[in-house]
Amino acid sequence: MDIALIVGYLASICSMTSFVPQVWKIIKTADTAAISKRMYAVTVIGFALWSVFGVMRMEWPIILTNLVCFCLSAFIFVMKILPQGRRSQLAAKLDPDR
């Protein structure tokens, strides 16, 4: 049994779920004031590069994690750079309770 792979998948679950509350919070509040735009720009590029690294090493925990995180962080980045009106509109559209 490959213990490193198990640790990798646990780490993968943490990395992926760590973005979900942030995405959820932005959908509920449409508030991105304390989110750093530069942080997310670099984050999105980073996840893209990690995905390429994962494919080159054929390490599935790395590939899966970084593809999912790429999509989630790209969403947060788009919400951050949208004007307030468009952001609120999109958040309302995505919020199942509204």
Place this chain on the structure above:
Amino acid sequence: MDIALIVGYLASICSMTSFVPQVWKIIKTADTAAISKRMYAVTVIGFALWSVFGVMRMEWPIILTNLVCFCLSAFIFVMKILPQGRRSQLAAKLDPDR
């Protein structure tokens, strides 16, 4: 030349620097309102697990990135859970311009 290693180090630089603006913003503003506490709790655990995974695979880009990100995300998490007074105090102490 190991191209995967180069991609890994580029990804590593992105992951590490992506946290710096967020850390900086929190030091300057002491504002963590839009930061998700749950996100950072899971993030900190995730970086710890990725560090272990990196050591098991002896992949230096993974080890370096995740140790640095572990420290930075742990700092953001601590700032988030501190009461406002203590957070402002600590931010003022760390801000070189104040």
